[in-house]
Amino acid sequence: MTPTPERHHVVIIGAGFGGLGAGIKLAAKGIDDFVLLDRGDEVGGTWRENTYPGVEADIPAVHYSYGHLPNAKWSSAFAPGSELFAYARDIADRFELRPKIRFGTEVVSAAYDEATREWTVTAEDGTQFVSRFVISCHGALSIPSRPDIPGLDDFEGKMMATQRWDHSYSVAGKRVAVIGTGASALQVIPTIAPETAHLTVYQRTPIWVMPKVNFAVPGALQKVFETLPLSQKIVRNIVSSTTAAAETVAVTHNKRLPFVTKGVAQLATAFLKSQVKDPALREKLTPTYGFGCKRPSMSNTYFSTFERDNVTLETTGIERITSKGIRTVDGNEVELDTIILATGFKIFGLSYRIAGVDGVDLESQWDEQRLASYEGVAVPGFPNFFLAPGPYGVIGFSWFDTIDICVSHAVDMIAQADADGVTRIEADSAATAKFVKKMRKRVENTVFMSPSCNNSNTYYLNKHGDAPYLRPETIVEAKFAMRSAAKGYVRA
Template structure:
């Protein structure tokens, strides 16, 4: 046996990869031979919330042979990367957290982003995720080796790792979208995207422009308006903004949560129900209960009227022309009011170009600035972002290309035919409206059920059948006919919910309860299980069948 090949027992028990294997072909050396057994039974790409959730579910199932590959130097994903002023959750913290790991110490009902990052770090430490993460490691490509039922994971720099199963857990908000504006490179001042916030830039007394008025800008604009000399906010599409029922959580209540965890679970149930009604009932079941959307639109207009009572022209500019839910709505008690400040201007005239000194609009006005902030969101369901690296399955199927050419589709948002032993944590029609954490928990259950079943059957390949996949996608499309996206004037929303095909593959057209139930009960017969030629079987102690032919 070669020095860089571990035994089946070592892999099944989660033994670390030998140093020679970890070096691989890094630095341009000779390509490492394909080993007889993989380095890990499972490789997870990404150590954000979804990667951590999958790792925890694997450990719960007794599966220890896995490794997370993370391009950055810490866990947390979006909450690690985003540090712009005012960042906070826009779903209550009681709901926006793992169901099995509630945090009694949130400072507010809607916690600031720094607390979410600390929460992620604490969860990673408590559940033993950190030792399983290989940081500063970026995946370039993954190729399924059909003759051995192995994934060859190619890293930037040339190294190759091998696993039986591959999990894509890179999240959706990882690729900031640069605005396509003429002259942007010519600007002589400071330019930064909210996704790459530079803490060293002091905005005090500066002339600042913000391009974009989505959920990020709603948090950012009020946070910087009080310190800058002048703030110009360039709006293409207004956003629905509801009142934010936010408040500090008193010390006595935190103590009660710690003493009686059931109390916090009760609060979570209440916030779950409210979030589900607004984000699922109103958006997903619009045709059945259109009154919820009408109520939300009325609440948004009332919020605008309360904050801007004396300027009907400004209110008109800030009022969306599309239906509530077509574009991601958000919550704020001071965003609209910010535009009544003397040093803040809402600019709705389209941008013609960026100049060396500022921004010129089509009407010919040039506003000079010192700092240009692009709050222009992220690439989401676009080739190159989901998946974030090339995923080559069998028979020449590359996942990103397949989705780009054939519409975004996946069985239960997790699996795609001809891409065996691969599970995506954020897939088409996968995100429930209430909380990203709920989707993570459901999809982790789904993936681990498949891996456990492969172990039980002593099989080395798991692949969703074409028939179940197609039937599921047809059902999703049928359900989409009841949503806001199909029925409620979304054409002018400029929403990242929609992809190049005109579909809205972000939100799952079902309740959260149904999503979790299906993850736990989908028929295992929908998957096909097979075995590579000479792979050893599972032993009496339930070790993984990880050896390849």
């Protein structure tokens, strides 16, 4: 017997910072009939899933929080993952969101019914949720990217991804390999290297790394932030303005100001030289592409780790993974006890099937026709459905900038539809085409489209040659655009 679907006005998919933010904003608008669905057993999203050794934010903590809900207790300039996870739990408690969350609910599909103008969201166990509106906060970086390497299932030792770290397993005294040199690897490698018998790092593409100015936040300063919230807001605004200016100059307007990223690259090269004395090793760690083509990374210990006697940097391509270890294309095989996959995420990969009007599958549409959305939030043919974020929806350096803009817009559209008494609101095709054309034109001036990125293997560029991840505007520009974005919808 099929259980009766649970009915709500709004379904929110994901209880990370995006989903929690959506719940807070819906309640603030007086919309209380909503539910949050999450596959995990706790809130926090990324910071619940990623608990690997050394995990911490790469955005200053003072800026990595909801603007209206600052946390005065960050222990360091760049907060460790455990504190970010605790912050998410505190937000869920403070706004009494837990009764509205259905944990252990893995969403497998969402389908739109044109007759009823409702969405049916189905979980892995068959449970269904029917709602007028859906806000998908599953995250732009939520699906681990499984590397296309032959033999992944043949390895007889311990294999785990950084996003699924097994804390019951110790790497102490083990022969360990890390595949990948991205943001997660940058933190894992220096942390575990001293424990291992030997650590081999398999690098396809070297990364640009700058020093990380991290420091403990004195208790006295925490007290000031707690007593005088305005002081923390001032610091946050300074950090926000600085990072926004850096992004605008170095990334968004790179074509006009290429000397900026070239200058930063020189500083990064000098930092590498100060950290690694061996010229051959230093050459392997030096990128052959321009600074900014990949997400900027910071670490004070990453480079120096490769000078340890028990660490090897392997730049020869992997042929396959064997039952005993990893064999490279030159025929050399390294026997291993542990393989750690630090191979990142699928950008805008959808964790469940989304079927809109006439059953059109969103992922297939994007795959065939290129990623597109209206204002980084809505897609024509998918009424009453909002992404937080969608293509060209990630703005600024802090994820909370994106959450604020995308979720606020989605909630405003729902509230407006309710006030107007309409049951269907959909992004207009012409308005979407105009927005996407504008974004793609702006992307042409970014660093991602410069010849210097040709050898970067950057996830910012997809198979269509597009860079649909970032919205190439300043936060001010994006917020201003959202003021009139409601005009781009068809209502019925």
